[in-house]
Amino acid sequence: MENCNVSCLSSDIGNLISLTHLDLNGNNLCTLPDSIGNLTRLQILNMAYCNVSYLSSEIGNLISLTDLDLRGNDLCALPDSIGNLTRLQSLKMVGCNVSHLPSEIGSLISLRDLNLVENNLRSLPDSIGNLTCLTFLAISNCNVSYLPSEIGSLISLTGLFLDGNNFCTLPDSIGNLTRLVCLHMTNCNVSYLPSEIGSLISLANLVLDGNNLCTLPDSVGKLYRLIGLSMNNCNLSHMPSAIWRLMGLSLEYLYLKGCHKSAESNFVYNVMKAAIWQVQDYRMFHPIHGFVNHSSIHLTWGEVPRWFEYQTEGSSLSVKVPPLVNQKIWSLAVCVIYIGSNSNEKCNQKGFFFLEYHINKVQRRSYLIGDRGDGLCREDQMFLKFTSMSELEGGDEVEIFITKCWHIQVKKCAAKLIFEVDEDTDDEA
Missing domain, CATH: 2.60.120 (Jelly Rolls)
Known part of the structure; x- marks a missing residue:
């Protein structure tokens, strides 16, 4: 029933007790009949962009549901009964104007993918830490100003996207996310990173563009699997020497563009010299790790140092x-x-x-x-x-x-x- 301009579902839909897939994407429903709760075998429900403003508590009766797509609606909130969906693996709520998540969301013990981008959440409930199967969490552009320490309990997380929020730092518990591969937190007003970030031993991509960071903790030198680091348009004045050691082990891409204040303090030349000195260091050629033969740095600068012969x-x-x-x-x-x-x-x-x-x-x-x-x-x-x-x-x-x-x-x-x-x-x- 995708894009059929349907404005109302008959309550008779509740009689389809063997239904496993229901695609209502792109209609104009506003709401669903309470009888939807009779579809206890339903596994996939797509009601993205349906102009829905209210979900009845009966949604919690869909005990077989594994995928729920609510993108582009105007929900404001979820019913507490959402916590009954213990088989749910994917919940997409992009651009739904949601301002509050019920604590019952922590009961979604099978959840792997939670996409909450472009809502107005301000914070996450502490119960988020119960989602130990979660591998992907996106809360970009949600006006979040605080991350609970319980986020460190998301031990299966591999992707965390926090862009466009307004928190000054991360909780120390972030270091518990030892399976995290991608961490994106651009334009978040972050001015400080805890040293525990060095415990993210699986991290491959770290994107910190547009923050107020002056430097990074020395512990980043422990991120031996880091491939890409982006700190464009930050307030950098110093880079820890540990970063240059990573260029000999794993780091392939380093973005430092738009750091004008840093450039005024000879930051650019210091970056280039430190990188070259590290390349000269024979310890980069460790017999186990070898040399990363395609490391690169991106900067905003227009002059070549004269020691490039x-x-x-x-x-x-x-x-x-x-x-x-x-x-x-x-x-x-x-x-x-x-x-x-x-x-x-x-x-x-x-x-x-x-x-x-x-x-x-x-x-x-x-x-x-x-x-x-x-x-x-x-x-x-x-x-x-x-x-x-x-x-x-x-x-x-x-x-x-x-x-x-x-x-x-x-x-x-x-x-x-x-x-x-x-x-x-x-x-x-």
Whole structure:
């Protein structure tokens, strides 16, 4: 019955006692008849975008329900009887204007997916901690100002999305979420992260854009599975040295764009020097972990430090490897300065380019580099990439090409060969 412009369901629907799937998506129902509670074999109920403003308590009689989709309605609240749905695995309530969750939601012991994005919750009930099977929780843009410590009881959680709320920090119990893989909390007014965040041993993606963070706790160095860290438009003035150790173990992407205050305090140069020093550190080449040969950093900056010995205007560069006497090349650092190619177009468009490496005229590596577009049209952007080049020998020629640019204009590119010992990074310009 999807998109059938149905405005009323007959109470006779309650006679369909063998019904297992009911799709009412996109109708104009306003409410459901109380007889809906007779459908005790119903497993899937989709009533998204139905203009429903009230759910009767009889919904709690649907004891076989596993999936309930209520997106895009105007519910304000759920009946307490929702707690009877102990087989429910997925509850979607995006954009429902809900301002309160009953404590009975903690009785949904089979729940795995809870999507509450774009409501007006302000807080979560303490009983949320009973949902120990929950793997996905999204409460983005819900005006939440407080997270209960019980959130640390969600021991099965792998994805937690908190974007667009208004809390200054996370509870210490966040460290109990040892299965968490993705944590997104952009634009949350966060100014401090507890050291317990270092206990998130499964974390692969941490997105903190648009917060008031000046730094991160040293414990982030324990996040040995972290692949991506994004702190665009934060108030950064310092990065713990532990971050650079992660570049040798797991970290592939580090976004630090739009940190203008930080740039004024030589933050950008300190970031680049620290990263290069860490690449030189032989401990990065641990026999178990190996070297992450495609680590990259994104910054808002338009000047290449002079200790990049190979520099040019434009989008290509050639590097001639000098004779290697008692030296070993660990890596090649490439720096690309670019800006949006169409300044009159929308600045939130994405940009892309390919970064290619040719060794002795033979293409060896190619990477697709993307820019999410924040400020792309307004300011110079810097992309810094480290690529393992241990196979290079004296006399080899490495050619670097930036090709197939989409919404991006390359202004400069530069390169630096990184040796086992290299102290030529002391100057700031």
